[in-house]
Amino acid sequence: MENKVQDIRARFVDEWGALGSAWGINRSMASLHARLLVSSEPMSMDDLMEELSLSRGNTSTNLRDLVSWGLVRQVVVRGERKQFFVAEKDPWKVFVTILRERLHREIDPAVDTLGRIAQASEGLPGKEGQELHRVVKGLHGFLLPLRAMAHRVVGAESKILSAISRVL
Amino acid sequence: MENKVQDIRARFVDEWGALGSAWGINRSMASLHARLLVSSEPMSMDDLMEELSLSRGNTSTNLRDLVSWGLVRQVVVRGERKQFFVAEKDPWKVFVTILRERLHREIDPAVDTLGRIAQASEGLPGKEGQELHRVVKGLHGFLLPLRAMAHRVVGAESKILSAISRVL
DNA sequence: CCATACTTTCAATATATTCTGAAAGAACGG
DNA sequence: CCGTTCTTTCAGAATATATTGAAAGTATGG
Structure with a gap:
């Protein structure tokens, strides 16, 4: 000891x-x-x-x-x-920095590609083609606003957390 | 083609x-x-x-x-x-399922350990001991409500997203 | 029960990621 | 400039993670 x-x-x-x-x-x-x-x-x-x-x-x-x-x-x-x-010792800054980095490197390009696939699958023939389009479009439509929210968090002040906490 | x-x-x-x-x-x-x-x-x-x-x-x-x-x-x-x-094809359910799994497997135990370290570092001597306590306590105090929010998201309906979106 | 169809397990292997250490490169003081 | 201190780079080694395939295990129809 x-x-x-x-x-x-x-x-x-x-x-x-x-x-x-x-x-x-x-x-x-x-x-x-x-x-x-x-x-x-x-x-x-x-x-x-x-x-x-x-x-x-x-x-x-x-x-x-x-x-x-x-x-x-x-x-x-x-x-x-x-x-x-x-x-950097401020937890909020640490959090936001890591979040920003990951959004930028991993999430953004993937979501963009998903959008392109949703487009490319428009009007494909058959049950299979339609299901492909439906699901990819759905996922993209879900992730897009989620990503936008994350970007806003990255640009916000730490007090945004208590504001979110209030609606939860 | x-x-x-x-x-x-x-x-x-x-x-x-x-x-x-x-x-x-x-x-x-x-x-x-x-x-x-x-x-x-x-x-x-x-x-x-x-x-x-x-x-x-x-x-x-x-x-x-x-x-x-x-x-x-x-x-x-x-x-x-x-x-x-x-x-499961509902994007919200997919998202929540993955979030729940990761909270449970990776985040929860780490945050708990951090809490224990914050306690154990209470009253340590010297500049170094005090800084250790200060920072660990700060990180834990930051992560705890964040985790609580994530848990509430996991238990919520998908419309919670638009509610959050409104305060951002 | 038996033969067969199907699924799981796990040791061996392959792949991906991280780490080392020594050599090359840069910056500094005098 | 030159010797020294400090930093970076990167090929090879070590480690960690994911995958294979064949043998063992399980369930089903007849």
Whole structure:
């Protein structure tokens, strides 16, 4: 029971890694993000790779991705030549950032393609052709407003949540 | 351009597979689901494995999973000894079913653990201990109502969407 | 019951994803 | 400039995930 902070922090890092996988974020990236989230100071690549036992290459790549997602930013530490990193800590911003990324990369193109298929299947012959069109059109018609809602959430303030909560 | 229905249907099956991956559903399972979604008739395991070029074992396992999720159900076809399968076609039900499954399997346990970590980190010493507690508590406090909202959506009627849409 | 039709299971295999580490590249201080 | 420190890249290795296929298991009609 020597260093309790380190133990509990490690538990958090692991748990965040598990949550991350559910969001399409790999373990290294999620661990790095988690560790930075609960740090009271900026950390360098060496700090992180040592504490999390990751290779230099892996650490470098995933930090870069975190920065490009906007979940982490680089900061300058006076008198240090290395880069230091700090995580965005506002849960709403973290949530919105991840949501935006996934909409952009995965959902948007799929929904668009679905729309094209709905069009292409217009007026196909036979029971089979008609069912194809009917279902694809239905799915597209369902997903389109859902996506629009998600985009509005991404652009909104965090208080939108309590507004939604009220109608539920 | 021989059989247009088959071509377009194949496009849809592939696209649904891609969307499925974004939701933690593997390609075989997503393909089977997609093919059944746009079928005007119940299909047997043999129908499916042949059309989608999947092995028997794979088809069997993934159909069973789809049934256990509640996305597909078995039906009896008169005069046939084989099992036949039919997909739930209402987009709202499909959406809610997948959401429920993921909440249950991935989100709920992670959020619970986060809550326990928030508790365990109460009153830790030092700047580091305090930051750990502060951030974990903040994340948990953010995710908890979000999860509650998701659970309410899962239990609601599809018209809840237009109600939410109104406040966005 | 038996023969046959059908389904499930699971060890082996194939595929996809992630991670490592060393070499190449960049930036900095003097 | 030059030596040093720091960062990135990327081919190969390791790991994780998905798929196959054949054997074992189960149900059905006769």
